[in-house]
Amino acid sequence: MLVDNGVNGDSRVQKTARSAADAGWDVVLLGRSPGSVPQTWRLGRAEVRLLAMPDPLARRRHEFRRAWLRWPLAYPPSGIAAHRQQSVKAWQADLTVRAAKLALADPATPRLALRRRLLGVEQAAAKLTRTWVSGRYWMLTRARTRRRFHNPWDRAYTLFWQKLKGDGAWRRLEPGLWDYELAYGPVVDELAPDLIHANDFRMLGVAARAKIRAAQRGREIKVVWDAHEFLPGLKPWQDNARWLPAHRAHEREYAPYADAVMTVSDGLAELLQREHRLATPPDVVLNAPAADHGELAPDAPAPDLRALCGVGPDVPLLVYSGAAARQRGLDVMVDALPQLPGVHVALVVNKPAGPYVTGVLARAAKLGVADRVHALPYVAHWQVVPFLSAADAGVIPIHHWPNHEIALITKFFEYSHARLPLVVSDVKTMAGTVRSTGQGEVFRAEDVADYVRAVRAVLAAPERYRAAYDRPGLLESWTWEAQAEVLDAVYRRLLPGRPGPVPADAGQPTTGADQTRPAVGAGT
Template sequence: MVATGTNEPTAPARIVILVDNGVNGDSRVQKTARSAADAGWDVILLGRSPNGQPQSWKLGDAQVRLVRMPSPLRQRRHEYRRRWFIGPLAYPPTGIAAQRAQVVKAWQADLVIKRALLASGGRSGGSVLKRGSLRVQEVAAKVLKRWVSFRYWQLTTAQRLRGSLRSPWDRAYTWFWRRLLGVRSWRRLEPQLWDYELAYGPTVDQLRPDVIYANDFRMLGVGARAKIRARTKGRQIKLIWDVHEYLPGVKPRSNNARWMTANQAHEHEFSPYADAVITVSAQLAELLKRDHSLPLLPSVVLNTPNVADVEWDEGAPNLRNRIGLGPETPLLVYSGAAAAHRGMGVMVEAMPHLPEAHVAFVVNDPQSAYLNSLVARAKELGAADRLHVLPYVAHHEVVGFLSTATAGVIPIHHWLNHEIQLITKFFEYSHARLPILVSDVETMAATVRENEQGEVFRVDDVEGYVRAAKAVIADPDRYRAAYKSIDLAAWTWEVQAEVQAGLYRRLAPDRIPGRA
C-alpha cells in the first residue's frame, strides 16, 4: 500500500497483461509480468487456455489466469453451405460425405465375405441365382462407390477453392468491404477476432485495471475496447501496446487471402487508443511510427534473459549430458519454435558433410509433423543417430542448458521480421557464450560480423552452412573470446525492464508502489 496526501492508503495500480497464447513458452510475457509484480505493481496476466479449461497459477507475485476461448467464428458462413456454382453435385459440408464413403466400403467388405462363402460351398449355397444376385450387387457397389467418390471430390475441390478466399468473388468481397468500412472492415473479413473479445473482455472489465498491457495485434483490440467501455463509466484506463512483430512482415497465420487485410484494418482501428507503444527493435519502431502516425517513437524492449538466468550452475542438467554426449564431440543446437520458414532443414541436409557433428533441436513440439519430417530425412541420409530432438526447458534454464553446445544455429529465412531484429535465441546463445551460425538476415548477420562472434551463411545454402560450421568447429574458442568485448550486461532483462517501469510510472503517477 502507498500513502496519499491525506494519509489514506492507496493500492498500487493494477496492470492487466493480455496475451494470445497459453503463457507457458512465451518468455517475454512471463518476464514482463514477473518484473512488474516484483516492483510492487498489482499484476494479472491473462492468456488463452490451450485445453478449453480455465487455469490459474502464480508467477512470482503475479497472477496468471487462462480464460476459456471458444472460437465459433473461426469458420465462415460459406463453410456451412453447399457450393452450388463450384460443385453442384457435391455433398453438403455436414460430414455426410465421409459417412457415405464408409457405408460403401462396408457394403463391399460384406460382399467379399459373401463371395468367399459361395466359393467354399458354405451354407449360403452356390446356385446360379445366388451367384447372379451377388454379381449384380458387386456391380452396383462399384457404381455407387464411383458416384460417392465423385460427389466427395466435388466437395473437397470446392472447399479447397473457397478455402484460400482467392476466387474472383472472394477478391471482390474483400475489396467491397474494405472500401465501404475502411478500418472497420475486419468485422466482415475476419470475424474470429470477436472470439477474442468475447473471451477476454468480460474478465478484463471485472478486473478493473488501471493499465492494460496488450501484446501484439489481436490483444490491441481487446485492450482498446476495454478502455472505451471504462471511459463511459467514468474510469480511466491507460493502454500499452507491445508489438512483437511487424504485422505486414509476418508469415500469415492463415492461408486465406483476407487474413492480412483484415488484421491490418483491426490494428489501424485501435492503434490510436494506445497511450504508449513498445516494440523489439529500433527499425520496427520507425516502421510503426510511420504506419500509425504515432506522436512518439515507440520504446524498444529487447527480449533478453534475466541476470539470474545467465549465471548458471555448471553442475546443472545441460544439453550434452541430457543426450549423453562427450565434451569433445561437436554439437550444433537450434533452440526455438519449429517451422519450415525457420530454415532448420539446412542443418539436417548438412549432416552427411559434417560426419562427426551431432545436431540438437530444442523445440516447442518435438512430435510435430515438421519435426517428424526432419527426423525421417535424417534417416534417409544415414544420420538419424546424430539427430536429437528435445522439448523446451523453462525459460530461466535455457542459457545454462544450451551452454555446452559447440555452436548455436539461427538458420531463419528472409521474412521482414527476421531481418529487422535480434531475436530471443540470439541473446540466449550470446549469454551462453556460444559461437553463432546465422543465415544472412540483415540485423543478426551484421551484428555477428561486427562482434566476430560467429559465421554467416546464405539462407538454405547447404555448402555455405557446412563451410561456416567447419570454421566454428575447428576453433570455437576464437569465437567465444569475442564475448569478452561485448557488453552482455546491456542484454539482460533487468536493463530492458527499466523501460517498461518508466512507462508504468508515467501512466499511473498517483499509484506508484512504495511512493508516499
C-alpha cells in the same frame, strides 16, 4: 495483461508478467485456453487465467454451404461425413467377426453354405458402400481445401470493403477478431484495470475497446501496446488475400488508443513510429533471457542436451532452438551435414513431431544423415540457457523476411548467455551485431556452401568466438533484468505514484511460486 495464446511457450509474456508483479503491480494475465475448459495458475505473484474462447466467427460462410456446382456429391458440412465413414467401418468390423465365426462353425451346421453366401453378398455391399462414402467424403474435403481467397472475386470483395469502410473493413474481412473481444472483453471489464498491457496486434483491439467502454463509465484506463512483430512484414498465417489487409486495418484503427508503445528492437521501433505516426519512438524491451530465475532453477535442473542426443562431449554438436517453419531455414542445417562429417544437429523446437520437422527428418534420412539429426521438445524457459550451453555452436539460419531483418530474436540472446559461438544468416540486424561483436560467423541465407564454411570456422576455433562474451557489460545489457527496468518505467510514467516493489517474502503463494503448471518454452 492480454495475450492471444496459451501463455506456455511465450517466454516474453511469462517474464513480463512475473517482473511486473515483482515490481509491485497487481498482475492478471489473460490468455486463451487451448481447449474449452478455463485454466488458472500463478507465475510468481502474477495470476494467469486462460479463457475458453469459442471461435465460430473465424469460420467463413462458405464453410457452412455445400459446393453444389463444383462438388455435387459432397456431403453437407454438418459432420455427417465422419459419422457415415465410422458407421461403415463398424459394419465391416462386424462382418469380419461374423465371417470368422462361420469359418469356425461345425460343417454340419444347418444352412451353413447359404449363410456364407449371404455374408459374402453383405460384404460386397459394405465394400461398395465404403467406396461411395469415401468418395463423397473426399469431395467434401476438396470443397473445403480448394477454396482460396486469391481469386478475382475475393480480391474485388476485399477492395470493395476497403473503399467503403476504410480501416473498419476488418469487420467484414476478418470477423474472427470479434471472437477475441467476446471472450476477453467481459473479463477485462469485470477486472476494472488501471492499465492494460496488450501483447501484439490482436489484443490491441480488445484493450482499446475496453478503454473506450471505461471512459464512457467515467474511468480511465491506460493502454500499453507491446508490438512483438511488424505486421506489414508478416507472412500471413492463413492462405488468403484478406488476412493481412484486415489485420493491418484493425491495427491502424486502434493504434491511436495506445498511451505507450513498446517493442522488441530499435529497428522495429522506427518502423512502428513511421507506420502509425507516433509522436515518440516506442520503448524497446529486448527479448533477453533472465540472468537469475530465483527459486525456480534449483527445483528443476536443466536436462542434458548431449544425453538426449546420445552423443559424448567430444562430438561436434550444433543447436537450433525456436519455432520450426520453412522460413526459419532448418533445411540448410540438414543439407550441409554430408559435407560436415561427424557433426550432429539438435533441433529444439515447438513441434518436434509436426509436419515441417517430420519433413526435415525425412530429408535427413534421404541424405543418409538421419542418425545425426535430433528433434527435441522445448524445455522450461528458466532451463533454456544451461540446456543450450552443452552445444558447440548456436545456429540461426532464418530467411530474408522483413521481420527477420529488424530484430535480435530471443534465441540470439539465449545462445549468447550460453556463451555459444554463433552461425547466423545475413539478415540485417543480427548479422551486423555478430560482425561487430565477433561472437560468430555470418553466412548467406539459404546458401549451403557458405553455411558449411561458417560452421567449419566456428568449430575450428570456438574459443576465439567465445572470447567476445568477456567484453565488459555486453551480456549484462542483454538480460531481462535490464529490460524489466524499462518495462516498469513505462508503467510508472503512465501511472505515477504507485507502490514500489513488494518485499521478497510478501504475497507469495503458499504452495510454491508457480502453481498448477510450469512456464514452458524456449521462445521464438
